[in-house]
Amino acid sequence: MGLAERRRTLGYSQEKMAQLLGVDRTTVGRWESGRIAPQPPQRRALATALDISFHELDALLTPSRAASEKRPGQQPSDPSNAGDPDEMIRREFLRILTVSGALAPLPHAEAEALTAGVRRGTPADFARMNSHLWQVYQLARSKGSVYPVVRDQLATLNEALANRRGNTRPLLSAAADLFQLAGEVAFDANRYADAAASYALAASISKDAGAYDLWACALVRHAYVDLSEHRYREAAQLLGAAEALAGRGDKGLSTRCWVASVQAEAYAGLGDLDACERALGRAEEVRELTPESANGGWLRFDGSRLAEERGARYVRLGRLDLAEGTLREALQHAPLASGQSLRRRGAVLTDLAAIGVQRRDPEQAVTYGREAVELARASSSGYIARRLRDLCDEFGPLSRDHRVAELGAEVAALRTP
Structure with missing residues (x-):
């Protein structure tokens, strides 16, 4: 122990x-x-x-x-994470940032001149490959399994940027897109520093590319790092900037609605029910948009998650009367067989278990908690495991119940990336 x-x-x-x-x-x-x-x-x-x-x-x-000691076989002169896959992907980030930073200030005429040497269709190929990787990531049971392909795509994109093979803005946008995906892989593995670094790079390059929606989404993902560490005010500040950027973006995209949905989470963490409800109302506007408002890649908010997200906000606010029905509806209308990701379903189950904890109902806490544990095992998701460990921190006197204590032991034994 x-x-x-x-x-x-x-x-x-x-x-x-x-x-x-x-x-x-x-x-x-x-x-x-x-x-x-x-x-x-x-x-x-x-x-x-x-x-x-x-x-x-x-x-x-x-x-x-x-x-915290060095690993067997590690030399004293080695960095603490030498050979770590996340360290390797971080180096790729920095290479791309170095090159893209040099490309961004080029005069428009010179940037256009570069297109003469572009291989036919290269920028579009990068965009299509990134879109494919997002789909693979969404469907993958283990998010970490996508890492090798993401790293290969980073290396290829780095080469294209270094050789100036393409119009700068499409390539910069592709780099910002890929940084957000790499950040998602790191975030799911609880590597917050790596996730925050990749989101920051995505935001920087999106700015250089003049891609406001892409930039706003990078800030939203960065805010999730703060939310996961209960830094709600810091998250709200980032989301305020994202809201301003989304206002300058494409009105046909769902960016502003996603920003509002995550703002609702920050307000719930701050205990502000009225602000949370107003933000949820703005998020609901996604239903008025066309199916093309989400691209399935770096912008996936299409309204399908509204019920589970609303329920999660109510749990955070302690409004269990509002939360439970909403979360049960989310499970009923989005069963696992319909394609709902393991991570999303695990989050809903954990919220339902949290309602049991707050009501001092061990039966509900254990029933939903154990199902979430099974999903965490099946997916190796650090995100679900982290949510479950937060749940265990709230057990309090309920931990004296042997069933709850056993659940806590199962959560503690979860192996994550």
């Missing part, structure tokens, strides 16, 4: 533990990951809060410290 497991056994969330000890929640997270060790005064308070001896606390801290 590690520090985090002991905390969950006692029914504490990281936030509650931080309050008890007078530290920030991120400090508790760093103790549990082994990145830092508690100071002597903190150790006494931590042992008291966990109801263990100093010797037992040392035993809990040892696995965390060991996890």
Whole structure:
């Protein structure tokens, strides 16, 4: 058992533990990951809060410290993540950013002159390949399985940019598109730093390409990183910028509706029901758009997720009366056989389990929670696993029920990318 497991056994969330000890929640997270060790005064308070001896606390801290040590065979001079696939993809990002940054300031006439040397159809081929990769990503049971193809596409696009084989804007837009997909792969694997870096690069290159909708979507995805770490105000600021960009974009696209839907999540996190409802109302405007308003790639918001997203916002606000019916409807009208992704379904199931936790109903919490665990195992989704671990942090006194305790153990044992 590690520090985090002991905390969950006692029914504490990281936030509650931080309050008890007078530290920030991120400090508790760093103790549990082994990145830092508690100071002597903190150790006494931590042992008291966990109801263990100093010797037992040392035993809990040892696995965390060991996890932060270098891997077998790693040389002292190696970077901590040398050879890591995410480090390799980050290097590809930086190469493309370097080249695209040089291309973007070119005068229009010179940029047009470059097209004379373009191989026939290359920019369109990149766009079609990116669109195909988004479809593969959406249907893949394990999102990480898409990584090798994304990396290959990054390398090919990098070569095209380096050789100036194409009109700059189509190639820059293709790069910004691909960065967002690579960020999604990293986000699903709980690699927040990598996801945020790729979204930031996507936003930068979208700006250079003058692609307002693409730029806005990059900011929305970046806001999801903040939302996942409960930084609701920071997310709301990013989404405000995305809203302004979407206003300058194509009115026939659903960008502004997606921005509004995610704004509703930020407002729910801030406890503002009225602002949440207004944002949900703006998101509903997607129903007035044509089917072509979503491209199935970097913009996939078509209204099919509105019920589950509305339900999730109500759970966050504690409005269980509004949430439960909406979420059950989302499961009924979007069964797994209809193509609903494992990740989306897992999120709905976790929200329904959260309603059980808030009502102190172990039967509901365990029924939906276990189904979500099965989906997390089937998909290796870090996103579902993260949602389930957040759920466990809210168990509180309910963790004394043996069924809930067993669910917590199953969640703790989930292996993610």
